Amino acid sequence: MTPPAHDSVRAVAWDDGALRLLDQRALPQRVDYLRCTGAPAVARAIHDMAVRGAPAIGIAAAYGVALAARARYAAAPATWKQAIETDLALLLDARPTAVNLRWAVERMRAKIGALAGDPGEALLNEARAIHEADVAANRRMGELGAALIEPGSGVLTHCNTGALATGGYGTALGVIRAAYAAGKITQVYAGETRPWLQGARLTAWELAQEGMPVTLIADSAAAYLMAQGKVRWVIVGADRIAGNGDTANKIGTYSLALAARRHGVKFMVVAPLATLDTNISSGREIPIEQRPAGEILTLNGQPVAAPFATAWNPSFDITPADLIDAWVNETGVVFQPAPAKIRALAG
Amino acid sequence: MTPPAHDSVRAVAWDDGALRLLDQRALPQRVDYLRCTGAPAVARAIHDMAVRGAPAIGIAAAYGVALAARARYAAAPATWKQAIETDLALLLDARPTAVNLRWAVERMRAKIGALAGDPGEALLNEARAIHEADVAANRRMGELGAALIEPGSGVLTHCNTGALATGGYGTALGVIRAAYAAGKITQVYAGETRPWLQGARLTAWELAQEGMPVTLIADSAAAYLMAQGKVRWVIVGADRIAGNGDTANKIGTYSLALAARRHGVKFMVVAPLATLDTNISSGREIPIEQRPAGEILTLNGQPVAAPFATAWNPSFDITPADLIDAWVNETGVVFQPAPAKIRALAG
Numbered sequence: 001m002t003p004p005a006h007d008s009v010r011a012v013a014w015d016d017g018a019l020r021l022l023d024q025r026a027l028p029q030r031v032d033y034l035r036c037t038g039a040p041a042v043a044r045a046i047h048d049m050a051v052r053g054a055p056a057i058g059i060a061a062a063y064g065v066a067l068a069a070r071a072r073y074a075a076a077p078a079t080w081k082q083a084i085e086t087d088l089a090l091l092l093d094a095r096p097t098a099v100n101l102r103w104a105v106e107r108m109r110a111k112i113g114a115l116a117g118d119p120g121e122a123l124l125n126e127a128r129a130i131h132e133a134d135v136a137a138n139r140r141m142g143e144l145g146a147a148l149i150e151p152g153s154g155v156l157t158h159c160n161t162g163a164l165a166t167g168g169y170g171t172a173l174g175v176i177r178a179a180y181a182a183g184k185i186t187q188v189y190a191g192e193t194r195p196w197l198q199g200a201r202l203t204a205w206e207l208a209q210e211g212m213p214v215t216l217i218a219d220s221a222a223a224y225l226m227a228q229g230k231v232r233w234v235i236v237g238a239d240r241i242a243g244n245g246d247t248a249n250k251i252g253t254y255s256l257a258l259a260a261r262r263h264g265v266k267f268m269v270v271a272p273l274a275t276l277d278t279n280i281s282s283g284r285e286i287p288i289e290q291r292p293a294g295e296i297l298t299l300n301g302q303p304v305a306a307p308f309a310t311a312w313n314p315s316f317d318i319t320p321a322d323l324i325d326a327w328v329n330e331t332g333v334v335f336q337p338a339p340a341k342i343r344a345l346a347g
Numbered sequence: 348m349t350p351p352a353h354d355s356v357r358a359v360a361w362d363d364g365a366l367r368l369l370d371q372r373a374l375p376q377r378v379d380y381l382r383c384t385g386a387p388a389v390a391r392a393i394h395d396m397a398v399r400g401a402p403a404i405g406i407a408a409a410y411g412v413a414l415a416a417r418a419r420y421a422a423a424p425a426t427w428k429q430a431i432e433t434d435l436a437l438l439l440d441a442r443p444t445a446v447n448l449r450w451a452v453e454r455m456r457a458k459i460g461a462l463a464g465d466p467g468e469a470l471l472n473e474a475r476a477i478h479e480a481d482v483a484a485n486r487r488m489g490e491l492g493a494a495l496i497e498p499g500s501g502v503l504t505h506c507n508t509g510a511l512a513t514g515g516y517g518t519a520l521g522v523i524r525a526a527y528a529a530g531k532i533t534q535v536y537a538g539e540t541r542p543w544l545q546g547a548r549l550t551a552w553e554l555a556q557e558g559m560p561v562t563l564i565a566d567s568a569a570a571y572l573m574a575q576g577k578v579r580w581v582i583v584g585a586d587r588i589a590g591n592g593d594t595a596n597k598i599g600t601y602s603l604a605l606a607a608r609r610h611g612v613k614f615m616v617v618a619p620l621a622t623l624d625t626n627i628s629s630g631r632e633i634p635i636e637q638r639p640a641g642e643i644l645t646l647n648g649q650p651v652a653a654p655f656a657t658a659w660n661p662s663f664d665i666t667p668a669d670l671i672d673a674w675v676n677e678t679g680v681v682f683q684p685a686p687a688k689i690r691a692l693a694g
Contacts, residue, residue, distance in 0.1 A: 194565040204656035216658040218541040220566040220599025224664035252567025309551035311563040317571035
């Protein structure tokens, strides 16, 4: 079997003793890579969005922990487990909303607790396991989600949830890939995703790599697109899912869910179990990252707005569970997510 | 009384025998003016969006007819009324959605029919009358709309509906001006209004001219802003209103109306009677202008999306009447617009 072209897109990779990140700020104009040799560089890459997407930043952080352990153990073999706490905190603080970041760091921390001697190989293997499990979860979610889609469908996605945002293949975009391969999708629409334009810069680029047709829209055009009957499913990822099914995802997702409900368009969230935060009971408790006003007030570094304007720039919003028809995770599909169904999953 | 600063913003003005247009493509970086001496230049300025906003393009077209009449009469005094039809068609075709353009050209055509001899002065006076009536209508709508707003309100607007979009003062922004002057508004939120960024470039500039606080948001953040309880009214203009109250306005308006309804936020349309098209019974019949894909695929002339991506770029959408709480026009307020109420108005 010829490997599909998307396997060539590796946002996060371990390469010759360091973490190699595809710098997503330069796409689609340039395909540049960053080489991170320590946790501070990884945390900075996450904070500055060289790597983004909830699963991808979790994986990057796991490799970051492995890098940190190598350095801390080399510097002070007796006390490295105390010293590495600084690195873990740095990684945890890099972005506040995606729970995958915390999940990955906590898993690495648990591994650290069980180690004796040089931690290098064991932690690198743990990071690799997280990475491989994410790709496998995406493949499985792709199958499960694609099975829900009727042949001849137009679908709409938001932000970027593909190979660039994950360990590989993608969450929402993985479902779209699988459904497209199965001949079920006639047209993919992608919101450009202001202010960072992940849809225009990243999703269009990923789909173009594979020859899939993609039509960009202004995010605000989605409701009118649905009114035209062009969309059967809205398919999105998630950065954190609360115990009641409320879902934090890229700003604009909530608007899509409202428009979908008005038009009888189905709404699918595709996210691995690591996205679930059972510590919180509703979306109100999810911390929402505020990004710099400059992302709204400038374009390509040039001011676009009048000098006295300010901006409110939340990076995520909350879609209430009542607007979600299906949450696809690697264990199955939760239809109409609700607390009891989610407790059963987490149990 | 000191004249308010907004009177200094004149998007459309008759100046020394020609039409002077503030070139809105250059704002807020540069305040440039175009001097149009004939109908083709006016039609081009409308088509290319040097002048935009439904009332403003109607007024510009009226002056364009006056310019055309001067030239056609000078060239052929006996047959100018036939010859000018070419100019009228050019102006009518410049943009398809705003009915004010057609309304203004038809009013000028009616005047032409009644004229004998040199039409120059009479048609210039007719254009001036249209212009002055628009400003007066805006002032009146400002009072009527402001009366609906509760003290201490946050309001959200979309696109630009101010002095730049009208003969002066503004429609939706006129209501916001009047309500702000009355001390009722604590915060103005403005959607940046992709793809053309009228909110960021024009509305923020206009409000900053008057020292009013304005906070820009990504259009897709509006629903989440409402979920935070920050908005009591959404206040927008209109390009065409059908006989049943369905309203065409800048793309994204419909999304705002859906989010407003979900959150109990009131939705106000502010547009003069000239925006009503009684020839059509519902929004389905309103022609929606498709703008070039390049507006989505490039930023500041630089490509932003992958080379193989396409875009769907409707400039307007339709907000169904059932989502509109109040239509403010210069004769009063139509609450919950519906066919019978609108027929009574037009009668």
